[in-house]
Amino acid sequence: MAMSRTIHTDLIKDKLVDLIRETSFIAPPFIKECFARIRENESTDIARETMNILIENTEIAAAEQIPLCQDTGVAVVFIELGQSVRLEGDYIYDAVNSAVEEAYRKFYLRKSVVSDPLERKNTGTNTPAFIHLDIVPGETFRLDLMLKGGGSENMSALRMFRPTDSVDMIIDYIEDTVVKAGPNPCPPLFLGVGIGGTADTAMTNSKRALLRPAGTWHSNPFYSDLEKRIYERLNSSGVGPMGFGGAGTAGAVCIKEAPAHIASLPVALNLNCHSLRVAGCEL
């Protein structure tokens, strides 16, 4: 007998509204511990004071219910839909957009989406959301949310390496990109790195990489070693908190790799700001 499970899209909508509220106002413990660790390692007044303000910012946001950042972002939504799940209710994309519209209105978040990239008229609802939907085996339903600000998104980068290029060249490229971006993406960064796939897969993976449980390294030792090398390199680059100079340039480095063409080695970078607004749940 074929298994099946029914999920109503109202439940998906309610969960997404909750995730938007949570990520907009609450910095998770991992972020606060990371900020405290960076502050302890800084030797200049500007870097320490910058970290003090970022730490106090997380406290004020939670206590006063003021968004962590005025750029409350676009909603990037990742859905893993089990093949045996039957959805009931609205078209799922409509349910997601209706959650975004409701949450951005109800929680007084900024509406930062324009309907056309050249005409640039604000939709007034922060919709559409940017939705990545994957079909997975079984009956699971997983929802992950990333709120992404424009200043950090604008520093995104992609380079198509030669398959014969060395890992050291990739690390050099990553450091060079982060140093050139300097203050603009609001360091300390949470760097997502997509390696392999086609160009578009690599870019998406540079976001997916940051959905991993907070504070963990890659499960494959080869990639966790590479993450640590990149992390060390970035934190000796001198960019520092908000680019004012210092030791705290990266809070975490997360790689997501994918199979690639014999001719291709894409490396995509998501220079996520210190305000990492990511959360997920399973239904």
Place this chain on the structure above:
Amino acid sequence: MEWKRIELPLNDEVIRGLRAGCMCMLYGKLLTARDKAHQRIAGMIARGEDLPFSLAGETIYYVGPTPPAPGRIIGAAGPTTSSRMDPFSGTMLGLGIKGMIGKGKRDLETKELIQKYKAVYFSSIGGAGAYLSMRITASRVIAFDDLATEAVYELEVSGFPVIVACDMYGGDIYEHQV
């Protein structure tokens, strides 16, 4: 290093005393403007129209706040990336602004204009939207209200932290690193 108390509006004597890397707490009135307000100001000036407000002596804060929740003066209100306003530096400094507040690097032309007009560019703390909101004691839209979050607001700030990023002597905090 201590935070230096700076009263707004800025004057030439105060600006002469500001060097890249100086930590300042601002007190007084600011005007806000970001991408679309700059574009509109530049368009009006190009057409020979009068602005509905004066920019002489003002300090401009690059910000697009979140809407205020009921009972609040303003929502989250941290700085946005300043380099997007670089193409308008000549127009704005020509209209008499003395200070700019945002985050991140400025282009070479803007840095030269800052020296020419004896002005100053401050970076505030990007992503500290909630913290900076609490340092704003009054807020009202004074122009371009159709631009919503991108309208021109007059803000009153008290203890608003900024770092001198580009000074009138050509100093640039972002050139000291790496």
